[in-house]
Amino acid sequence: MTIWVVAAAAAVMVASWRGGTRTALAGIGWYELFFLFLSSAFLGDCFETVFVFLRTGVLMSRSSLLYGPLSLVWGLGAVLMTLVLVPLARRGTPVLFAGGVVLGGGFEYLASWVLEKVTGRLFWDYSRMPFNLDGRTNLLFALFWGAAGVFWVRLAAPWLLGWLRRVPRRTGQALALTVALLLTVDMGLSAAALLRMEERSRGLTASNTVEQALDVWYTDAKLEHRYRNMQLPGQVLVF
Numbered sequence: 001m002t003i004w005v006v007a008a009a010a011a012v013m014v015a016s017w018r019g020g021t022r023t024a025l026a027g028i029g030w031y032e033l034f035f036l037f038l039s040s041a042f043l044g045d046c047f048e049t050v051f052v053f054l055r056t057g058v059l060m061s062r063s064s065l066l067y068g069p070l071s072l073v074w075g076l077g078a079v080l081m082t083l084v085l086v087p088l089a090r091r092g093t094p095v096l097f098a099g100g101v102v103l104g105g106g107f108e109y110l111a112s113w114v115l116e117k118v119t120g121r122l123f124w125d126y127s128r129m130p131f132n133l134d135g136r137t138n139l140l141f142a143l144f145w146g147a148a149g150v151f152w153v154r155l156a157a158p159w160l161l162g163w164l165r166r167v168p169r170r171t172g173q174a175l176a177l178t179v180a181l182l183l184t185v186d187m188g189l190s191a192a193a194l195l196r197m198e199e200r201s202r203g204l205t206a207s208n209t210v211e212q213a214l215d216v217w218y219t220d221a222k223l224e225h226r227y228r229n230m231q232l233p234g235q236v237l238v239f
Contacts, residue, residue, distance in 0.1 A: 005133070009106035012099050016084045028082065028161075034176050035164050036082055036157060037075040044074025052229075060228045066190045066218070070183075073111050077145075080107055082157055085149050096153060097146040104145020105137045112136035118191075120198040121230045193218035194227075 041064075048062035048071060064072040080103065088099045113136060115123055127135030164172065196206075196214040206212040224230065 005106045005109045008102050009110070012088075012103045012106075013084055015099070016087045028086075031169070031173050031176055032161060032164060033079050033082065034180065035172070036160060037079050038070070038179065039160050040078030040152075041070040041072060041075030044077075045069045045071040047074075058228075061226055062229065063226075064190070065186045066193060066226060067186050068183075072187075073108070076111075077104065077107055078152060078157075081149050081152050085153050086157075089153050093150060093154075097150050099146075100149020101142045101146035104149060105133075105142030108141065108145070109133055109136040119194045120201065121194070121227075123227070123230055193223060197223050 045062050046069065049059070049069075052062065053059050061069075062071055063069050081100065084103055085096060085099050089096050112122070112124060115121070122135075125135045126132040126138045126141070129138045129140065131139035192210075193214055196211055196218070197220055199211075200215070200220065206215050
């Protein structure tokens, strides 16, 4: 199934490339993309937190990181939509929506697959929902991705970029570099803590000072509280 998901997402990217990517993305560089990434990562985390609370009555973190309310899946999804769907927007809203369905659903599937392979954990499971693909994505959420793609390209991204252009470029770039550095440290620490948790689940003891520190600072209980939607493959996800 994974190869078909990759093929479908690649087809959308090829269609986007043929639609004149350079012209459509003129004026959007690394600085703008990083700002869109951060904005979407924050807003996505807030959206999921509120959605889960309204659905279950449980207030829980939906962040991808140990520190800060940021969902990397939402942030990366926004960057991907910007790079791929903006050129498709010239072909009309139906094409834009269809591209969002395939690209978003494919991205969600592959993100779940990569996270499971790297950490040995599942961070979402839709196996109990109809029309799902290996529990990693499903038709309903793929349609949501399509609608989100239209909203993002037509409204959200232009509005956010409009606000960004009010900030002096040098000031904004200096701030972006500082945040990027802190984010890199946070991502590295989060990944190390989760990988060490996976090693502990296999009975592997700490072999160096760094692993010993991770065992002390980031216990299983602390990580399970931070990532309450995390599960082992085969377990039933509660939220």
